[in-house]
Amino acid sequence: MQTAESGAGQPPLLEARGLSKRYGATQALDSLDLAIEPGEVYCLLGPNGAGKTTTINLFLGFVPPSGGQALVSGMDVSTHDRETKRRLAYIPEQVMLYRNLSGLENLEYFAALGGKGSLGRERLADILVEAGLERDAVDRRVSEYSKGMRQKVGIAIAMAKEADALLLDEPTSGLDPKASNEFSALIERLRNDGVAVLMATHDLFRAKETGTRVGIMRYGSLVTELGTDEIGHADLERVYLEHMHD
Amino acid sequence: MTARIVIRNEWRLLMADRPLRLALGLFALLLVYALANGVVWTRFQESTVEVAQAGNVERALAIEQELTDIENGAEPASPFSDPRLPNVLGGRRGRHTAVLTPGPLTALAVGQSDLLPYYYDVNIYTNESSFHQSGEVESPLNLMVGRFDLAFVVVYLLPLLVLALSFNVLSEEREQGTLALTLSQPVSARGVVAAKLAFRALLVVGMVLAVSLAGILVAGDFGAPGRILLWCAAVVAYALFWFVLAAWVNSLRRSSAWNATVLVGAWLVLVVVLPAAINIAAGLLHPLPSRVQMVTAQREASNEAVNQRSELLARYLEDHPEMAEGVVADEPGLGALAWAATDAVNRRLEEVTAEHDVRRAEQIALVRRYRFLSPALLTQEVLIDAAGTGDARFAAFQSQVRVFAERWREFFVPAILASEQMNAGVLSDVPQFRLADEASADVVRRAGVPLAVLTGLLGLAGAGAGVGLGRVRGAD
Numbered sequence: 001m002q003t004a005e006s007g008a009g010q011p012p013l014l015e016a017r018g019l020s021k022r023y024g025a026t027q028a029l030d031s032l033d034l035a036i037e038p039g040e041v042y043c044l045l046g047p048n049g050a051g052k053t054t055t056i057n058l059f060l061g062f063v064p065p066s067g068g069q070a071l072v073s074g075m076d077v078s079t080h081d082r083e084t085k086r087r088l089a090y091i092p093e094q095v096m097l098y099r100n101l102s103g104l105e106n107l108e109y110f111a112a113l114g115g116k117g118s119l120g121r122e123r124l125a126d127i128l129v130e131a132g133l134e135r136d137a138v139d140r141r142v143s144e145y146s147k148g149m150r151q152k153v154g155i156a157i158a159m160a161k162e163a164d165a166l167l168l169d170e171p172t173s174g175l176d177p178k179a180s181n182e183f184s185a186l187i188e189r190l191r192n193d194g195v196a197v198l199m200a201t202h203d204l205f206r207a208k209e210t211g212t213r214v215g216i217m218r219y220g221s222l223v224t225e226l227g228t229d230e231i232g233h234a235d236l237e238r239v240y241l242e243h244m245h246d
Numbered sequence: 247m248t249a250r251i252v253i254r255n256e257w258r259l260l261m262a263d264r265p266l267r268l269a270l271g272l273f274a275l276l277l278v279y280a281l282a283n284g285v286v287w288t289r290f291q292e293s294t295v296e297v298a299q300a301g302n303v304e305r306a307l308a309i310e311q312e313l314t315d316i317e318n319g320a321e322p323a324s325p326f327s328d329p330r331l332p333n334v335l336g337g338r339r340g341r342h343t344a345v346l347t348p349g350p351l352t353a354l355a356v357g358q359s360d361l362l363p364y365y366y367d368v369n370i371y372t373n374e375s376s377f378h379q380s381g382e383v384e385s386p387l388n389l390m391v392g393r394f395d396l397a398f399v400v401v402y403l404l405p406l407l408v409l410a411l412s413f414n415v416l417s418e419e420r421e422q423g424t425l426a427l428t429l430s431q432p433v434s435a436r437g438v439v440a441a442k443l444a445f446r447a448l449l450v451v452g453m454v455l456a457v458s459l460a461g462i463l464v465a466g467d468f469g470a471p472g473r474i475l476l477w478c479a480a481v482v483a484y485a486l487f488w489f490v491l492a493a494w495v496n497s498l499r500r501s502s503a504w505n506a507t508v509l510v511g512a513w514l515v516l517v518v519v520l521p522a523a524i525n526i527a528a529g530l531l532h533p534l535p536s537r538v539q540m541v542t543a544q545r546e547a548s549n550e551a552v553n554q555r556s557e558l559l560a561r562y563l564e565d566h567p568e569m570a571e572g573v574v575a576d577e578p579g580l581g582a583l584a585w586a587a588t589d590a591v592n593r594r595l596e597e598v599t600a601e602h603d604v605r606r607a608e609q610i611a612l613v614r615r616y617r618f619l620s621p622a623l624l625t626q627e628v629l630i631d632a633a634g635t636g637d638a639r640f641a642a643f644q645s646q647v648r649v650f651a652e653r654w655r656e657f658f659v660p661a662i663l664a665s666e667q668m669n670a671g672v673l674s675d676v677p678q679f680r681l682a683d684e685a686s687a688d689v690v691r692r693a694g695v696p697l698a699v700l701t702g703l704l705g706l707a708g709a710g711a712g713v714g715l716g717r718v719r720g721a722d
Contacts, residue, residue, distance in 0.1 A: 100259060105258055110428070113433055
């Protein structure tokens with residue numbers, strides 16, 4: 001668990017300092033310390049209820065913390081809601097869109113809300129295609145889309161925003177292997193562009209493939225942290241299971 | 247910026263939503279139908295007023311002609327309708343019909359104009375019972391529920407459309423999962439909901455105001471800008487009240503079904519139950535004397551008067567020395583005796599109608615006191631006042647007619663008591679009714695109170711919605 005300053009003296013893009021969240025008697029997150037630098041993909045692993053989604057929700061300001069701070073580029077999410085959200089993109093487990101609108105219309109709307117209203121329809125259509133959507137699907141109603149197609153629109157929304165940091169909550173859940181691989185390639189590209197990524201996932205394989213660091217959570221605490229280049233697939237699974245059985 | 251983006255998206259969603267477009271189209275049809283109803287009623291009133299005014303002119307001309315003929319040696323057409331007799335010239339034959347022209351915006355709100363008389367035949371026999379007759383013969387269903395006019399659509403149906411459009415303005419976003427994606431952008435739930443409701447409000451209010459202005463163009467009076475502004479302000483404030491109430495309920499973060507139940511319940515209570523309860527309370531606490539009692543009193547007084555005419559005349563002259571003016575005929579004529587009897591009947595009627603008026607005033611006071619509980623009552627009051635079809639305008643008209651009837655009596659009764667004969671020369675001196683209609687500024691001042699309270703209720707609901715929406719976050 002590290003709290004780091006980047007080389008140039010800039011604060012980490014995503015940082016948790018003693019971040020805690022309590023729902024009644026349940027401690028959903030307990031004093032999480034975490035720092036993610038540009039170009040890092042940090043994968044949070046853990047069973048349901050471990051605190052992964054809570055961590056992402058705290059960074060998005062969707063829930064107020066019970067203690068500690070969630071910082072984006074050094075700014076506290078609680079006090080700088082708009083500024084931090086301008087720097088963040090978010091892809092939920094299930095990207096839900098306006099069913100009566102096309103993928104392109106949905107992208108136009110969310111991109112404009114994210115401050116990218118100047119992007120023309122042509123450019124947005126290209127982004128949808130870059131995100132993996134077929135060209136002839138961009139003008140079809142979302143009600144005709146599969147889950148994977150909606151997920152690609154979600155990715156396009158994040159890409160169009162050109163955010164500094166990306167928050168992903170089980171983004172490959174329910175995607176077929178091909179779509180998952182395309183997704184991994186996309187994350188790789190974003191990482192190379194200097195985007196900081198925080199991804200909550202159950203998928204150990206995807207975490208090893210995509211991530212640069214992996215944190216294993218249990219009962220709201222980060223129990224261990226590993227660099228993905230330090231460990232193989234089998235070792236990651238073994239370490240994960242060891243912590244789950246403690 | 248956010249507002250423009252959200253409104254553009256709302257437009258797209260509307261265009262893609264066929265049932266919603268149908269609902270709006272149906273509402274537009276209802277508005278047009280309601281306006282047509284109002285225009286038909288206004289035209290009917292205008293034609294009635296024209297007939298009444300033409301009748302005044304025709305009667306005056308016929309009497310003038312007959313008086314001239316008599317002066318030139320002709321015999322009266324009938325000894326019972328001899329226009330030289332002051333009780334004939336000032337009586338039913340020479341009566342003057344006092345009319346209240348339709349209010350400037352009657353086509354938008356029929357209001358009390360189909361319940362309260364807008365013309366009275368004034369003659370020397372005009373008494374309190376004349377002011378307690380209803381106007382047109384009207385369908386009982388119309389009297390019970392009121393006419394289907396624009397004011398009815400605004401007060402009763404507009405809230406239902408507003409609620410249909412906005413009961414799930416936020417809950418739907420949460421239920422379909424778009425709220426999280428929306429609120430992960432640099433926007434607030436308050437800003438997004440405000441923009442969504444602003445779009446819907448523009449649609450609904452725009453339709454109502456467009457049809458209202460069309461109605462004014464067709465059958466109204468653009469010369470009353472104060473009244474038009476009042477009408478528009480009431481429509482806007484009332485519609486916004488319901489939109490904001492929907493936002494408040496949505497901010498409680500419950501399901502769409504729960505929101506719908508609560509909002510329909512609010513409509514039922516505020517628009518239907520409370521006004522009805524206040525009306526029932528007014529009737530129970532301050533019941534009006536029955537009309538049967540009034541008619542019985544009138545008959546009893548008539549019988550009594552016929553039996554005691556001479557005595558009554560002496561009493562009348564004691565009470566009204568100004569009417570005698572020292573020129574009472576030595577032998578009272580039939581006209582004088584009849585007038586004494588009429589006056590006695592009038593006095594008895596005044597006792598009965600005074601009680602009626604007191605109770606009615608108490609009822610109105612009670613309704614006025616508790617109307618602040620219902621935005622529907624407040625809005626209705628402003629709308630019909632702006633239209634010139636409210637209680638106040640009719641009461642002012644009736645009051646002016648009372649004064650006119652008194653002037654009429656003062657003109658003819660001394661001649662009756664003196665058994666004088668009239669001639670064509672006096673016709674130009676016969677009183678004429680000139681309505682002094684209320685100024686727009688007075689209407690605005692009077693309607694300003696309920697409008698201010700309505701705006702206060704809007705502010706209250708707005709504050710609740712603002713606070714509630716401020717707590718809405720993406721993970722609700």
